[in-house]
Amino acid sequence: MGGRPVSERNLDGSSWKLAEPHAHQVQGMVVSGFSHLPISQTLLLRFDWDKTVRGGAWLEALAEIAPVTPADGKQDSSASLGITATGLKKMGLSDEILAGFSQPFREGMFQTDRMRRLNDRVGTQWSECVIDGGPLWSANTPPDNSGEGSGLLASLPRRDSVRVVTELTVHAILIIHCTDAPEATTWAKETAAVLKRCDVNVVRAKETTLGFDDEGMVREHFGFVDGLSQPIPWDEEAVRDAPPAPDPIHGIALGDVVLGHTDGHHETTTGPLVVPGNNALADPDDPSALDLLFNGSYLVVRELRQDVAGFWNDAERIARTMGTNPATGGQFDGNWVGERVIGRSMEGDVLRPDGVLPRKPVSPPNEAHAASSETKPVPDNEFLYWDDDRAGLGCPLGSHIRRGNPRDGLATKPSQTKSLLASSNRHRIIRRARKFGPYIEDRMVDDGVERGLIFAVINADIERQFEFVQQSWMMSPSFHTLFDETDPLLGPKSNFSIGAEPVRRRVTIHNHTKLAGGDYFFLPSLPALEWLSGL
Amino acid sequence: MVESSDYDALLVIEANFDGPPGPFWAQLQALLGERLREVLRCCKRPMDSSACLYDLVTADRSRRDPAPFLECHVIHPKAFFHGNRGLPRERILAEQALAEMVEDRLKDGSSWNGQSSEEVRQALRSELMPKFDWLGNKPATRIPLTETLLDWLKLAALLFAVLHISLVPGAVLAALLGDAALAVLFAVAAIPVWMFFNRYRRPIETVGTSSSVTLLSFARKNLIKILGALAVLFLLSWPISASANVLARDLAWPAAWQASARQLAWGIVWLIAILIPAVLIWMRYLERHDSSQDGPETDPLVLRQMREMEDWIPQNHMVSVVSLRPQIPRRAMSYIGTPLIHLALRAAVHDGYLGSMRTIHCAQWAFVNNGSRLLFLSNYDLSWESYFDDFIEKAHEGVTAVWCGSVGFPPVTMLIEDGAAHGRAFKNWARHSMSPTRFWVSAYPNLTVDQIERNNRIANGLCAARLSPEAARQWAEDL
Known part of the structure; x- marks a missing residue:
């Protein structure tokens, strides 16, 4: 792979940077996809210390071997750290401070009502989108039973209540990013050894990669160019060299990805105030008090297993049932079906009624991209749906990218396009997915090797962003006036409508992406980490 | 409960x-x-x-x-909003059955290749006609013109009553004083009023959400309509005012017409130059001194009970009760404003859209406990979170107008600005005001408002004997 990867512009978010002092405080992972560090090790940690050990001791040890990197510039290697609610509790964080964190984080991903909303489990059954036997790992957050068993409401029957306990309990996630695999492996081993001495055990480790192809594009296991669309956070002061206004298509408020700044709903999250050496809420007037959430964020992690052969065999099966393609006169093929599922071509270009959206010629390299003189045009991501593909004749209405970010496509009148684009953008998330497992040799033949995606999302309001996208867009059977169908890539076996004339084609697609574990993590700022290491 | x-x-x-x-x-x-x-x-x-x-x-x-x-x-609701207005349950279910049958006939869609949309439609029509004999009839008008006219009339009458009563003091003053004295008097009153208005109309620093729609920009955008309404107000008030002159001042009719025209003109000046800004200053005073509840605690058990009832089907239900703030302009605004909003929505909205959101089956506002509390009941599509995100992102001005007189509501500017645009504060406030819905039956549990409209378009299209190629193509987009 020569030169810089062409998709770096999107992947490492170089279109926005934080201003000081925030750049020194926010974790690097928030602003960068680390495309210059394509190899990473994802370590899931469990705290096994007994009561005599200080809860912050392990962070001090970690700072020696794998210090968490801030967002203030490119590094040769990088480490990012997220901690679950049970992890913070195990570290000894007092309940009154923990109460200042957001509710979904405190409850965890596998709280009964949340599992139903995310379509992971309804009633007593795991959904088809979860691996057999249920997820392997989570934070194992105990259900909050406060107030139960007393009062008038206690006597009412519970409609749905289940305690999920996964085999592995995860208290923290450590992701280290390196330039090559040996370096990452060695570093991960050394880090694990250091952590082990603090009774912190690595319960699950995955080598994860970005995986550039020859063209410098990131491809996920099914073979599609991935990671093309990211929101561009904007804040007048906290974003360095902020343009006068947010990006018209991808602009979001910085507060939607970094806590403590104005968010898309015109609010600023304030967290619990603490002072060093005191595990209790600080006097709000104390000038030395630290807002524990300020410049932090929440990280949603879902380990997704992909059955590549299953997907492509399914696509081929569907293609065979579809007969001849009136546009070409030839047979439909698996690629054609797979591309409709995603909504983009294998190369990453969004589908349009007459093919794909043409790429824009590359503008002459400016100083920020001085090294990119050899880059070729990349897929154009500055598109909307209303004007060119309202009915989904190109990019199907229920395709993965349209469900993941409908842009202005949910409008039904021209007067709504602006407000619907704005409202879609209030739910955007920063995606930092990396894949694990080797690429498949022959995509039609199952080689039995485990592969997939560590799907990681950075957002400030888990309910309004990640959960909304998952529930109201991805898994909603009534998205965009469709019915009886969910996301063709992530959802359970269901119908999938492909826009066509004179009438839509409708196929049945099976599930080939399954949840193997996940939870919500707090991504502390560097000052917050320092405070936590004093616990 | x-x-x-x-x-x-x-x-x-x-x-x-x-x-x-x-x-x-x-x-x-x-x-x-x-x-x-x-x-x-x-x-x-x-x-x-x-x-x-x-x-x-x-x-x-x-x-x-x-x-x-x-x-x-x-208690009849003071404001009621119906997403699929004009579609009775029977028709919704019949159209759903039809739409399902159409889907069934279309299968995977491959067998229709090469045909035009109109040919597809005709084929389906003749095939389904025996099962759905009503396809031969012209679909019933959902909202008869007379109903719409009546709604507009009611809205106009209520608006007229409010405005006419408001301009009476100005008109009475005009009857008592000469033009010069009036001009001086009004100028003396209007200048400080407008100065205060200008000073206080903007949000306080921590309240402003830089809303794109402000009360003033809304007024500017609708200037022509407002001028038209004032002209109508003048014309309609004229005979009333002239009769009053004949009766009270014993004038002959020609003189009464002339005198009342002058009085009304001054009355409208009074309304625009003094009364409305003065009332808004009063409102701004109240808004600036309001106590809003920044982070109301919701009983975790009650919250859990609400959540465990939600999100089983595409629809959800909510009930909320909030206390009203006590001041006179607030109460007047609530009691008069709510019916006005009701009539305006009935008259102007026929496609189920509130702003750009269309997820509400039935929503209603009513005053309970002798008018001291505002009850809100809603049957809506998708999750509670997405419903409130819609409120916040697509309809916060209207939502603010309805609830700004409620205890604890996030700080408001000029009746419609800010307020519900403070997303989390608004959501917290709303959750706090809610109670679990213990028992709820939906007439068509698996349909969203959008799907009902879609089924209706499919059915209406099939009812037509012939469609133009363009209309048929648009019809086929819904399949």
């Missing part, structure tokens, strides 16, 4: 039904009569004249129909 610390628990039975109330009561009685009696036995004996009825219905071994007692306590 709405529980609060200020009042005894309130039993709310919400009924959204088609047709006249008579059969509804009979059906309710037949279906739930005895159970309702048990429920009523747990309720407090009313203090008004329905107490005897209450005794009769709840007496031991009583066989009296509870419906008449409930009928005594019916």
